Every structure is written in C-alpha cells, then in structure tokens.
Amino acid sequence: MQFHLDGFQPGDPEIADPTARIQASGAAGAVPTEVDVLIVGCGPAGLTLAAQLAQFPDIKTCIVEQKPGRLLVGQADGIACRTMEMFHAFGFSERVLKEACWVNETTFWKPDERWPEKIIRSGRVQDVEDGLSEFPHVILNQARIHDGFLDIMRKAPAKLEPHYSRRLLDLHVDPAAGTSDHAVTVRLERVDAGNEGKVETIKARYVVGCDGARSTVRKSIGRELHGDSANHAWGVMDVLAVTDFPDIRFKSLIQSAKDGSLLIIPREGGYMARLYVELAKLDVGERVANRNITADDVIAKAQRILKPHTLEVKEIAWWSVYEIGQRLTDKFDDVPEAEIDTRLPRIFIAGDACHTHSPKAGQGMNVSMQDAFNLGWKLATVLRKQCAPSLLHSYSAERQAVAKELIDFDREWSGILASAAKAGGADAAKTQDYFVKHGRYTAGTATHYRASVLTGATSHQHLAEGFAIGTRFHSAPVIRLGDAKQVHLGHASQADGRFRIYAFSPAEDPAAAGSAIRALCNFLTEARESPVRRYTPVGADIDSVIDLRAVFQQDHRQLAIEAMPSLLLPPKGRYGLLDYEKMFCRDPKSGHDVFDMRGIDRKAGCMVVVRPDQYVATVLPLGDFAGLASYFDGFLLQAN
Numbered sequence: 001m002q003f004h005l006d007g008f009q010p011g012d013p014e015i016a017d018p019t020a021r022i023q024a025s026g027a028a029g030a031v032p033t034e035v036d037v038l039i040v041g042c043g044p045a046g047l048t049l050a051a052q053l054a055q056f057p058d059i060k061t062c063i064v065e066q067k068p069g070r071l072l073v074g075q076a077d078g079i080a081c082r083t084m085e086m087f088h089a090f091g092f093s094e095r096v097l098k099e100a101c102w103v104n105e106t107t108f109w110k111p112d113e114r115w116p117e118k119i120i121r122s123g124r125v126q127d128v129e130d131g132l133s134e135f136p137h138v139i140l141n142q143a144r145i146h147d148g149f150l151d152i153m154r155k156a157p158a159k160l161e162p163h164y165s166r167r168l169l170d171l172h173v174d175p176a177a178g179t180s181d182h183a184v185t186v187r188l189e190r191v192d193a194g195n196e197g198k199v200e201t202i203k204a205r206y207v208v209g210c211d212g213a214r215s216t217v218r219k220s221i222g223r224e225l226h227g228d229s230a231n232h233a234w235g236v237m238d239v240l241a242v243t244d245f246p247d248i249r250f251k252s253l254i255q256s257a258k259d260g261s262l263l264i265i266p267r268e269g270g271y272m273a274r275l276y277v278e279l280a281k282l283d284v285g286e287r288v289a290n291r292n293i294t295a296d297d298v299i300a301k302a303q304r305i306l307k308p309h310t311l312e313v314k315e316i317a318w319w320s321v322y323e324i325g326q327r328l329t330d331k332f333d334d335v336p337e338a339e340i341d342t343r344l345p346r347i348f349i350a351g352d353a354c355h356t357h358s359p360k361a362g363q364g365m366n367v368s369m370q371d372a373f374n375l376g377w378k379l380a381t382v383l384r385k386q387c388a389p390s391l392l393h394s395y396s397a398e399r400q401a402v403a404k405e406l407i408d409f410d411r412e413w414s415g416i417l418a419s420a421a422k423a424g425g426a427d428a429a430k431t432q433d434y435f436v437k438h439g440r441y442t443a444g445t446a447t448h449y450r451a452s453v454l455t456g457a458t459s460h461q462h463l464a465e466g467f468a469i470g471t472r473f474h475s476a477p478v479i480r481l482g483d484a485k486q487v488h489l490g491h492a493s494q495a496d497g498r499f500r501i502y503a504f505s506p507a508e509d510p511a512a513a514g515s516a517i518r519a520l521c522n523f524l525t526e527a528r529e530s531p532v533r534r535y536t537p538v539g540a541d542i543d544s545v546i547d548l549r550a551v552f553q554q555d556h557r558q559l560a561i562e563a564m565p566s567l568l569l570p571p572k573g574r575y576g577l578l579d580y581e582k583m584f585c586r587d588p589k590s591g592h593d594v595f596d597m598r599g600i601d602r603k604a605g606c607m608v609v610v611r612p613d614q615y616v617a618t619v620l621p622l623g624d625f626a627g628l629a630s631y632f633d634g635f636l637l638q639a640n
Contacts, residue, residue: 521548
C-alpha cells in the first residue's frame with residue numbers, strides 16, 4: 001500500500017480527500033461524577049485499557065487526556081509480533097497489516113576497512129525467526145494505532161470516547177472506603193477554550209495513570225522512576241527523502257568510523273523513512289535541550305554517517321531529539337510492599353509512567369500496551385465480581401518483573417548501538433550477533449510470567465512442551481471441523497475477558513462413549529465441582545466465563561460433528577443458536593500438524609488453560625478434573 005507520495009498526510013490513507021481523513025474524536029460536556037475506572041492519558045497504554053474495558057457495558061469507564069485532541073503524527077512506530085497477536089484479539093490486525101510497512105530483513109553496515117570514511121554492507125538477517133508468530137514485525141505511525149483503538153472503543157458495547165483538554169490536578173484515596181466504594185476522588189482542570197480553569201471532580205473505584213514519564217498519577221502515590229542518567233543524545237525524524245543508499249526500504253543498522261550510528265526504519269506508504277541518528281555524548285547532568293540541536297543538525301549528521309551515499313531530505317513529517325535512559329519504578333500500584341497483605345490497590349500506573357526505554361529496540365509502545373492488556377481483564381473480573389480484589393496485586397507483580405528484564409536488555413542493546421560512547425568504536429559483527437540472539441525480545445515473545453495463583457506449576461509441562469506455562473499461547477494453524485476452514489487456533493482468544501481451555505484429544509475417537517474428551521465435557525457440564533457450573537452466572541451463555549475448545553488428531557472428514565459432546569456444540573443467545581466454532585482438527589494438507597508443532601503428547605492428550613490476556617496459565621492431563629477445578633477455585637468467585 002503506497003501513499004505519502006506528494007507529502008505526508010496524517011489519518012486514514014484510504015480516504016482520498018486529506019481534509020476528510022481525520023475523524024472527530026472526543027466526548028462532549030463534563031466528565032461523569034462517578035465511574036468504576038478513570039484512565040488518565042490517551043497514549044498506547046491508556047487506549048488499550050479503555051478498549052478492553054469498553055467491551056463490558058456494565059463497567060463505567062472514563063478516559064481523560066490533557067492534549068486537545070487525538071494524536072496525528074510522530075512518536076513510536078514499531079509493532080512487535082506479540083502486539084500484532086493482541087491487535088487480532090481486539091479485532092483490527094487486518095487493518096494494520098494492510099497499511100503498515102512489513103519488516104522482512106535487517107541489514108548491517110560498517111566502515112570499509114580500506115576506506116574507513118565510507119560504509120559498506122556487512123550482513124543481512126531475517127528480521128523474525130521462522131515460526132515465532134503467525135504475524136510479522138511491522139511499522140506504523142503510533143497515531144494510526146490510536147485510531148484503531150478509538151474505533152474499537154466507539155463500536156464497543158460501552159461506546160467509549162475520551163474527554164480531552166483535562167489536566168489532572170490531584171487525587172485522594174479514602175482509606176476507610178470499602179472495596180466497592182468510589183474511594184478515589186480526582187480533580188481535573190479544563191484547559192479547552194472557553195472553559196479554562198474550570199475544575200471537575202470525579203469519584204472512581206480505580207484510577208490508572210497512563211500519563212507518561214512525567215506522570216502526575218505516579219507522583220501522587222509517591223513512586224519515582226529510578227535508573228541510568230541520560231548520557232547520550234539522539235535525533236529522530238520521519239522524512240521523505242531522495243537517496244542512493246540501497247537499503248532505504250530495509251531496517252538498517254549503520255555504524256560509521258567517526259560519526260556514530262544511524263538506524264533506518266522504513267515507514268508505511270512506501271516512501272517515508274524514520275532516521276534514528278546518534279548525536280553526542282552528554283556531560284553529567286546535562287540535558288539535550290541545552291545543545292539547541294536543530295533539524296538541520298540531525299540531517300547533517302545522518303548525511304555524514306551515510307557517506308559515500310547521499311541523502312536529500314524533501315520533507316520532515318515529524319522530528320525530535322531525546323536522551324537515552326532506562327528507568328523503572330519499584331511498584332506499579334499504590335500499595336507499599338510491606339502492606340500487600342493488609343491493603344488492596346486502588347491506583348495503578350502503566351506504560352511510560354512506570355518504565356522508560358530507548359526507542360532502539362521498539363519496546364516502549366509495545367510493552368506499554370501489554371501492561372494495559374494485563375491489567376484490563378483483571379479490573380473487569382473484579383468489577384464484575386468474578387474475582388476477589390486481591391487479584392489486582394498480580395498486575396504489579398507480573399509487569400514490574402517483565403519491565404525490569406526488558407530494561408536490562410534495552411540498556412545493553414542501546415550501548416551496542418551507541419558506538420561513539422565506547423572505546424574502540426563500532427563492532428558490526430557483535431551488533432548483528434546480538435540482534436539475532438535476542439530476536440524474541442524485540443518480537444515481544446520473551447515474556448515469561450512466574451508461578452502464581454494465575455500461573456500454575458510445570459508438573460505436566462511435558463504433555464505440551466510447545467505451550468510453555470507463563471508464556472503467550474503460541475498459535476498454530478488448524479482446520480475448523482464445522483466448515484473445514486483453515487484458521488489459527490490462537491485466534492479463538494479474543495479480548496473479551498474469558499478464559500480458554502484448549503483440550504487436545506488422544507488419537508481415540510472423541511465421539512466415543514468412553515473418550516477422554518467426552519469425560520471432560522461430562523465433568524464440566526454435570527459435576528458440582530465443575531468450574532463452568534460454579535462460575536457461569538445463571539442465564540449467561542455456557543462459555544461466557546470459561547470457553548472450552550477441542551482439537552482432534554483425525555482428519556476433519558473422519559469425524560461427525562453431530563456425534564460430538566453437546567458442550568462442544570452449545571446453544572447460545574436468545575434463540576439458542578448452535579456455536580459451530582468450538583472444534584478443530586490437525587491440518588494434513590499444509591504439513592502444519594499442531595500436535596507436532598507444539599509438542600503435544602499424542603497418546604495422552606492434555607488441557608491447556610489460557611488466560612484472558614493470551615498467556616498459558618497451566619497444562620494438565622485431560623482427566624485431571626480436580627486440578628482444573630483447583631486452578632479456577634484459586635481466584636474466581638462462585639456465581640450461583
């Protein structure tokens with residue numbers, strides 16, 4: 001998909017008229033006086049969280065932003081494979097795939113040994129290893145990601161729109177309030193024309209600060225960002241340029257002999273590119289603003305690094321300078337470590353409010369959205385009285401550990417790229433080797449949650465070696481029994497707050513009276529201990545809390561769907577219409593057998609339980625009904 005040919009234009013490129021590309025966004029009038037969740041900040045984390053909570057019409061959510069309207073240009077652009085998996089759960093991955101630039105290969109450049117003042121290509125690698133995800137690593141303007149979430153929010157059951165031009169003044173938590181009370185009082189100042197200075201007060205059960213590195217919410221709960229001082233300046237710009245550099249449409253890491261490093265990221269539309277330009281080492285305590293660096297300075301530095309190739313910038317769509325630094329706060333909520341057993345969290349922080357990274361590994365926006373995905377379903381289950389509020393402690397415990405690992409990775413990667421900061425200069429071979437070895441971090445698939453009430457022990461991991469407990473559910477192609485369509489198994493997991501049980505059948509006939517699959521369905525349907533019976537509200541669809549899916553080893557033509565257990569063909573909705581999308585078979589044509597790909601024990605089969613945020617919760621034998629019940633009994637509240 002090509003666009004930006006005659007100059008950068010923000011908004012939806014499929015709309016021919018540039019003046020019609022920017023849809024109106026924002027709620028009119030005052031903010032509500034009481035809400036369940038108040039989100040402060042319309043960045044990637046805030047909008048992900050809002051889009052998740054908007055799926056539940058019984059949860060009252062409000063999202064506020066100090067800026068006057070939606071983001072139009074600039075800022076982050078790299079979208080990891082794992083984030084694309086999440087976008088599919090929200091329902092807009094196809095739009096992103098169509099519009100984005102796909103990163104297929106990464107090239108590496110170094111000084112020519114004979115003429116060090118010139119650069120030569122030293123290597124090229126596949127950007128994402130085969131089989132790591134069904135989705136690619138892509139590049140798309142952060143503003144368009146915001147547009148995707150805003151569209152989802154607008155179409156969701158709760159029909160949510162942001163309230164712009166609101167500056168957070170302060171917030172206060174009533175320590176005597178009960179768990180269901182609106183314990184947090186927040187004051188907002190309006191900064192829009194005609195309403196300047198007006199103060200609005202809103203009471204919330206929970207507040208989430210997604211308000212960036214200078215977060216007012218973070219400061220209000222006494223948290224601070226700790227980490228390395230910013231000691232290196234970089235410039236970033238999105239340009240439309242004419243160049244004879246041959247790899248301008250590849251992700252390219254360039255290290256020169258004397259002028260530092262340059263990272264080129266091809267942008268969407270086929271003509272634009274982003275340049276990350278190493279500028280200068282900063283003195284202790286010095287800020288990049290003190291250098292008075294101009295756009296021309298950034299361009300000139302990029303031109304020197306690219307020699308002998310030329311770079312003629314025709315238009316700058318957006319540019320900025322920034323300081324490298326990796327910082328992290330010790331906890332992502334308002335409960336001190338020593339008081340976890342006696343206090344429940346009311347205020348949370350996500351994204352840049354609690355961790356900051358360099359842009360080099362493309363982690364900032366991606367990790368921020370994963371923070372919100374982790375928190376969103378937990379808030380929803382607590383507010384809908386499906387889980388006890390103590391579950392909310394798991395957000396900080398899980399995401400702070402992940403952020404620390406990624407910051408350690410980002411610190412080392414940034415140091416490798418900042419060649420001028422190290423004695424001896426650039427080492428292109430080391431750069432390429434590190435990039436290849438740590439590809440799972442940049443793809444977003446390295447997250448591994450530790451054992452907890454939500455993440456089970458590894459006692460039965462051998463039954464499904466490819467679904468590592470605590471990691472994201474690694475999808476694979478299957479054939480849907482109901483219509484013989486090839487689909488991805490992981491795409492059954494939508495951002496709807498439900499748990500999934502994937503039951504992988506042994507080689508036996510699953511329809512037989514004594515089959516393991518039928519026994520599981522009978523337990524879930526009839527037993528008093530069944531988590532489906534215990535936790536599904538009266539009158540709700542049978543899969544509204546826990547969604548069972550079955551995967552068979554037979555070819556789909558060998559099985560009769562009408563002979564399968566009724567739980568796998570459940571009546572749903574007001575008319576009791578049957579759901580034909582619960583059963584899958586291996587795919588014999590493509591050679592992608594899910595049992596082989598994910599190391600499923602063919603003789604025994606197994607159950608793989610997946611959390612609402614698409615992470616593997618536990619792996620159990622098919623007949624371990626007590627273990628399955630025990631897992632859900634650990635945190636769900638009985639509905640009936």
